[in-house]
Amino acid sequence: MLKPRPTSQPIRVSFEFFPPKTEKMEETLWQSIERLAPLAPEFVSVTYGAGGSTRERTHQTIQRILRDTALVPAAHLTCVDASREEVDEVVRQYRETGVRHFVALRGDSQLGVGEEWQGRSDGYRNGAELTEGLKRIDPDFEISVSAYPEKHPESPDLTTDIDLLKRKVDAGATRAITQFFFDNDLFERYVERVRRAGIYIPIVPGIAPVHNFTKIANFAAKAGASIPDWVRTRFEGLEDDPLTHSHVAAACCAEQVLDLTERGFSDFHFYTMNKADLVYSICHILGLRGASADVPPALQSAAA
Known part of the structure; x- marks a missing residue:
């Protein structure tokens, strides 16, 4: 049963977008930003492809967010296949634009199974070194880093993974955002281990609404994220029923977040x-409200 969130603990949200590759995708992106903006997110982040493959589009999207909205953007930054000087120049460009919040990531290594990524000799090797570099450029930067409740696929074990997170915090990280997960018990145990390791920055749950179960299951397998049987069961037989799929997805995600609020978490x-639309529906269930004037006309007509 879905329960209302505790009024004494307001839910705070942030949203992640990726830069568009085509004009049609750009139109969809901005429709999404306009739809979600009235929910007053703490910030919105824009991803950055492996090796900087989407660097220019990411930069353009960030610039438009700063110019055309009141949202606070966070720019993703990766260090794979780039020198320190190249990364630092990108950071300075963002700073000139007005960006003060970064999501510092190593990035995907593009290696085969069993290969170990060493990094460039003239580059940042991981998120801890990148965080350190960001702080050298501007000590006042807000820096979010990644965390993995089920460990990063390339880490030998969870202890090693948490050790790296500690290095990121020692370098100046102010927040950790997790890989998506569906098992709240697993996440809570992870946070307990992180606290025992002396890490006290906010650990923000990364939440993945299930837009397409088959796709997210495939991605989860590659990312090392488990999907509980109860989640799989919810989506059985809905491959060709998008309407029911969306209703089930909203309910599943809202249940997960409401359970996390009862465990004391408030940022997502x-x-x-x-x-x-799916994210907006979930946030509505959670008690977040945008002005009715911001509902798209087509949806207002449908409800009339």
Whole structure:
């Protein structure tokens, strides 16, 4: 049963988008941003492809968010296949634009199974070194880093993974955003281990609304994120029933977040996939409200 969130603990959200590759995708992105903006997110982040493959589009999206909205943007930054000087120059460009919040990531290594990524000799090797570099450029930067409740696929074990998170915090990270997960018990145990390791920055749950169960299951397998049987059962037989799929997805995600609020968590980072309606529905269930004037006319007509 879905329960109302405690009024004494307001829910705070942030949203993640990815830069568009085509004009049509850009139109969809901005429709999503406009739809979700009235929910007053703490910030919105824009991803950055492996090796900086989407660097220019990311930069353009960030610039438009700063110019055309009141949202606070966080720029993703990766260090794979780039020198320190190249990364530092990108950071300075963002700073000139007005960006003060970064999501510092190593990035995908593009290596085969069993290969160990060493990094460039003239580059940042991981998120801890990148965080350190960001703080050298501007000590006042807000820096979010990644965390993995089920460990990063390339880490030998969870202890090693948490050790790296500690290095990121020691370098100046102010927040950790997790890989998506579906098992709240697993996440809570992870946070307990992180606290025992002396890490006290906010650990923000990364929440993935299930827009397409088959796709997210495939991605979860690659990312090392488990999907409980009860979640799989919820989506069985809905491959060709998108309407029911969306209703089930909203209920599943809202249940997960409401349970986390009862466990004492109040900040949530939603991986939107540039699709606003499902995320908006979930936030509505959670008690977040945007002005009715911001509902798209088509949806207002449908409700009339």
